[in-house]
Amino acid sequence: MLIAVAEIPSPGYSVLAALLIFIAASVWLGAMAQKAMEKQDFMQGFFLGNRGLGAWTLALTATVQSGGTFMGFPSLVYSFGWIVAVWIGSYMVVPLTGFAIVGKRLAQLSRQTNAVTVPDLLRERFGDSRVGLLASLMIMFFLSFTMFAQFKAGATIMKHAWPGSGIMALSEDYDAAPAKDGASKVDGTATKSFLKTWFPLDPKYYMGLAIFSITVVGYTLIGGFMASVWTDLFQSVMMVIGVMLLVCLAVPMAGGMEQASKAAITATSTDIAFGPGYSTAGREFLTPGLALSMFFVWVFAGFASPASMVRVMAAQNTEVMRKSIVLLSCYNCLIYIPLIMTCIAARSLLEPLGKQSDEVIPRMALLVTKDFPMQTGPFVSGLIMAAPFGAIMASVSCFVLVIASGLVEDIYAKFINRNATEAQLRRATTISMVAVGVIGVLANLNPPEYLQALVVLSGSAGAATFIAPVMMACYWRRATATGALAGMLGGFMVYFGIYSCGWAQNWATANSGLDLAKQILAILGPDPKIGASGLFRPYYILGVDPIIWGLLASVVGGVGVSLLSRPPSPELVKRFFEIRTSPKAVGNG
Amino acid sequence: MSDSNELPLLKSARREAVGALLIWLLVTTYSVSYCCAYGYNRDPQTLTFILGFPDWIFWGIVVPWGASTVISAVFAFCFMKDEDLDS
Numbered sequence: 244m245l246i247a248v249a250e251i252p253s254p255g256y257s258v259l260a261a262l263l264i265f266i267a268a269s270v271w272l273g274a275m276a277q278k279a280m281e282k283q284d285f286m287q288g289f290f291l292g293n294r295g296l297g298a299w300t301l302a303l304t305a306t307v308q309s310g311g312t313f314m315g316f317p318s319l320v321y322s323f324g325w326i327v328a329v330w331i332g333s334y335m336v337v338p339l340t341g342f343a344i345v346g347k348r349l350a351q352l353s354r355q356t357n358a359v360t361v362p363d364l365l366r367e368r369f370g371d372s373r374v375g376l377l378a379s380l381m382i383m384f385f386l387s388f389t390m391f392a393q394f395k396a397g398a399t400i401m402k403h404a405w406p407g408s409g410i411m412a413l414s415e416d417y418d419a420a421p422a423k424d425g426a427s428k429v430d431g432t433a434t435k436s437f438l439k440t441w442f443p444l445d446p447k448y449y450m451g452l453a454i455f456s457i458t459v460v461g462y463t464l465i466g467g468f469m470a471s472v473w474t475d476l477f478q479s480v481m482m483v484i485g486v487m488l489l490v491c492l493a494v495p496m497a498g499g500m501e502q503a504s505k506a507a508i509t510a511t512s513t514d515i516a517f518g519p520g521y522s523t524a525g526r527e528f529l530t531p532g533l534a535l536s537m538f539f540v541w542v543f544a545g546f547a548s549p550a551s552m553v554r555v556m557a558a559q560n561t562e563v564m565r566k567s568i569v570l571l572s573c574y575n576c577l578i579y580i581p582l583i584m585t586c587i588a589a590r591s592l593l594e595p596l597g598k599q600s601d602e603v604i605p606r607m608a609l610l611v612t613k614d615f616p617m618q619t620g621p622f623v624s625g626l627i628m629a630a631p632f633g634a635i636m637a638s639v640s641c642f643v644l645v646i647a648s649g650l651v652e653d654i655y656a657k658f659i660n661r662n663a664t665e666a667q668l669r670r671a672t673t674i675s676m677v678a679v680g681v682i683g684v685l686a687n688l689n690p691p692e693y694l695q696a697l698v699v700l701s702g703s704a705g706a707a708t709f710i711a712p713v714m715m716a717c718y719w720r721r722a723t724a725t726g727a728l729a730g731m732l733g734g735f736m737v738y739f740g741i742y743s744c745g746w747a748q749n750w751a752t753a754n755s756g757l758d759l760a761k762q763i764l765a766i767l768g769p770d771p772k773i774g775a776s777g778l779f780r781p782y783y784i785l786g787v788d789p790i791i792w793g794l795l796a797s798v799v800g801g802v803g804v805s806l807l808s809r810p811p812s813p814e815l816v817k818r819f820f821e822i823r824t825s826p827k828a829v830g831n832g
Numbered sequence: 833m834s835d836s837n838e839l840p841l842l843k844s845a846r847r848e849a850v851g852a853l854l855i856w857l858l859v860t861t862y863s864v865s866y867c868c869a870y871g872y873n874r875d876p877q878t879l880t881f882i883l884g885f886p887d888w889i890f891w892g893i894v895v896p897w898g899a900s901t902v903i904s905a906v907f908a909f910c911f912m913k914d915e916d917l918d919s
Binding site for chain 1: 838841842845848853867871874876879886893909913917
């Protein structure tokens with residue numbers, strides 16, 4: 244028999260207490276990190292942890308997920324069923340590809356060039372400042388979308404942590420209605436109208452946004468890269484403990500995994516056990532073409548993400564990378580399949596969650612711990628629920644750091660003040676990080692509805708943009724700066740071009756009575772009803788994700804233009820590809 | 833191109849990159865083919881469960897996931913070579 248939402252105990256103060264413990268632990272880790280990096284070169288220490296990441300810190304922070312993995316992913320499993328195991332299946336090789344394809348070589352190049360950021364590395368490797376500038380601008384563009392969405396997610400969790408505020412969905416349509424029904428006009432006074440215009444959401448959301456932003460920017464400012472890495476490691480460990488606890492309690496409660504699957508089929512339909520997945524909206528979630536695409540998306544987005552590349556550059560040595568592959572492989576085994584099992588069990592235990600499917604993990608945490616002795620259940624469930632919050636904090640911390648390092652190292656120190664002193668660099672870093680935090684807050688005062696969809700878009704676009712230039716930088720002597728620029732722009736433009744066609748198709752489908760819409764649909768065809776629904780779904784050429792076409796364009800553009808342009812100078816090639824025969828032979832590129 | 837002068841780390845990194853890409857290709861081919869063959873357009877009456885997983889998920893995802901973890905460990909400890917990053 245399915246359990247109604249009303250029968251699940253309220254989290255009370257437990258979630259709030261757990262979040263406060265997380266915040267306190269993060270600030271403490273930030274302070275510890277500051278002590279650890281004292282007396283080191285500021286830029287190397289603050290932005291790269293003095294290249295001292297060990298196996299655990301590298302494995303559990305370099306390619307590990309953000310909070311969305313523990314809110315959005317379970318929601319997909321709950322909504323579409325077992326097919327989501329195929330959707331995430333390529334994570335079985337992500338640890339290997341994440342470190343073995345470019346990890347070792349990137350770490351070497353970053354040392355050869357003394358690079359602190361990815362654009363820094365590309366600029367030196369290709370001997371052209373345009374490559375660094377374009378890479379820097381693109382990284383800031385992609386990461387900003389992702390980071391702003393994480394601010395919103397962090398604030399929303401803080402809001403829901405207050406007793407009586409519900410659980411903690413990351414749903415895109417929460418509480419926005421009052422702002423859209425003209426409430427400000429009814430209130431009458433200018434002050435209320437102003438407040439409603441600029442602060443249309445629940446005041447608890449703004450309190451959460453303030454606490455979240457001050458905490459994350461604060462501890463990152465104190466401890467830099469190491470603070471970001473240590474909090475990331477801390478949340479990763481908490482996460483695996485929480486997931487193991489959940490699966491061990493949820494599956495027996497559902498009567499075993501087979502029983503859970505059969506009950507899920509009874510509660511929905513047989514589609515939940517097969518491809519392309521269960522859907523009440525008539526869409527095919529994961530067609531074979533999209534299943535193949537996902538084996539490209541996670542693998543390539545994993546090792547070409549700027550945040551991941553920076554952490555690989557900070558690896559202590561190659562032994563650390565080898566150990567990280569094994570550690571992360573085991574970690575992924577303990578996270579993804581148990582999460583899928585828990586969410587299938589949820590289908591057999593909980594009444595349908597409808598649009599609140601993001602709440603599946605918090606609700607299961609409360610359900611499975613409700614009979615714990617001595618009132619420990621709420622606290623344990625609070626800790627499980629706080630884990631995604633920790634993941635979000637760690638992600639934001641990393642993004643703030645990467646964007647600030649781009650502003651300081653790639654723009655301020657390269658174009659504005661080439662002879663900046665350490666004090667000036669410190670001041671520029673503080674100003675950049677505070678500015679990024681303030682912009683993050685301002686962007687979320689009235690957050691766009693579809694920010695979460697933009698996160699997926701910007702992550703895949705980053706992969707389509709950087710994979711070919713990074714591979715060329717690592718392994719191809721003939722690669723030129725013009726080729727790298729063409730690779731970046733080609734991947735970016737094709738990816739966004741295809742996405743734009745999808746937006747046009749969506750608009751035309753929604754406004755099919757208009758002449759312009761009819762013309763668009765005559766060119767692009769009707770909505771194929773595949774993939775997840777939403778305004779920002781892409782256009783699917785031959786039924787595959789745009790990342791495949793973006794990658795192809797990036798490779799063709801990068802290789803083709805390199806071959807057509809003048810070869811790089813022999814000195815540059817020698818510096819990065821050949822054994823030094825004499826110290827005098829090493830130039831500055 | 834003068835291979836004899838090539839950085840030792842570059843040689844081993846290239847070899848490892850090719851190895852990792854081949855493993856990814858193998859896993860992708862097997863998992864996607866198996867899941868598409870047995871997980872789509874199938875008569876629901878024929879579904880069986882192995883250790884609680886639908887049979888096609890067990891053979892198409894769970895088993896290769898376990899195998900990939902073992903292969904990754906073997907690759908990391910037996911195939912990858914330690915090099916001096918400052919070379």
